[in-house]
Amino acid sequence: MHGMCALVLPVERADGTPAVLKLQSLDEETAGEPIALRAWDGDGAVRLLEYDEESGTLLLERLDAARDLSAVDVRDGVRVVAELLARLTARPAPSGLRGLGEIAGAMLDEAPETVRLLADGGERRLLQDCAAAVREVVGEPGDRLLHWDLHFENVLAPLPEPGGEVREPWLAIDPKPLGGDPGFELLPAIANRFDEGDILWRFDLMTEVMGLDRERARAWSLGRVLQNCLWDIRGGGRTLGPMWAVMGRTLLAR
Template sequence: MNKRFKEKIKAAFGERGELWLEQFPETLEVICYKWGLTVEGEPANLSYNYVAYVKDAMNRSLVLKIGIPGYDFSNEIKATKEFQGEGFVKLYNYDEKLGCLLLERLTPGKMLKEVEKDEQIDIYLTVWNRFNRQYSEDLPHIHNWFNALVNPVSNDFVTDEQIETALLYKKEIEESSRGNVHLHGDLHHENILFDEEQGWVAIDPKGVQGDIYYDYISFLFNEINGDLVLLETRLKQITSKQALEEQRLRKAAIALLTVQVIWAVEDGAEEAQEMNEVLAYLMGSV
């Protein structure tokens, strides 16, 4: 467990995160004993959950994911169960109380971002279209995310006018929606991996439900690096290939990106400024 990961946990969860980190060695030992696991290593790019490569008593190579137990991690478990099937990582076991998931290990596990940009859209949409998009009362509504725009943390990026616009577009999406379905909530280049047996597979759902347009947004903004031409290309291609309303997709993108900028500010993320520049561009395009 690297230093940067610990700092992110403390910044995001405060005292609760610090306590979780203190108890983590014991938690890991309990989980490994319970499921007969041996830890072999961990990836370098930990985000807000601990991930380890493990082997079980049958010598299977698996992935152990441990997060802070509670509402968000429980929803990830629910979503992982809901999405089981073709094109999604296999779930072997889980424990809500301990906050952990035992998943298949995808080999070689190459991320979508490692593929040439002109090939990414078709791979992404192939995975996207495999999802079980049924309605579920067990998953929270993505509209809860927009609570971040009510009395947002003080910042030098998002203006009151931008927040008003985001809430207006959120309302428009809600009023024109054809209904709520399962959403991955975070389907982007790092959450689509290549497996030599299954092809491209999705991992790490947030576990929400809502209008289907919202599930395109994470991919739109990921790996942009300020390239607005690339953003426009993605918007046009997704709209065309999925038969979507372009203006509606832009409005959904503006609404959700405003939330993500506020989150980035709250977490002290360096990307907040770049994200807000993209947001300003999009607002000027509608």
């Protein structure tokens, strides 16, 4: 299997235990993966078996690559993601991870110049409003261990153990971890199998399951909208992606 930045190969350890070898380039996002996986130690996440620091290669517990949340009912999938995030973000972020405060500060620095590249006045105001929401919370960025990218395809079912038991129904994979506020975690599960009419109930369900302050979660979710829009414009776009624009307007109107 592979995504945008990694190749995952099925292997067996010397004792016959199934595992996977994850090969990836080291950057600011991937460098924190072994730190997070060690902190979680298999509690809600795939187990890290070994790590080669020089190459960034990980040896991981093998999960069932054919079973993710893409095929389950959307409401059930959102609840599973929220329940996993409630557990994963219960831990303080270990040292050595990038922080949400730094990321949010960089976004706020970039936003004014980027906004000027948009031709549509309504879109410019939308990004300005997203940035204003982030300014209200950037001084308290949080200190929890965040996964950052927990969407339906990043949740897999474990393989049965030798006795037939399954240690957990679902496990998180492929974190791009940082330290921060759990409200920054919601947008990937709102974007999966996107439906405009689902935005608010997904947001409400996740904040309830995770026990979040809804106003802070709304502000940090608008921060994720801002982040995605900045990426798109940085890549040459001169208009907002329709999904991000709808999400932003819906959350701002709440």
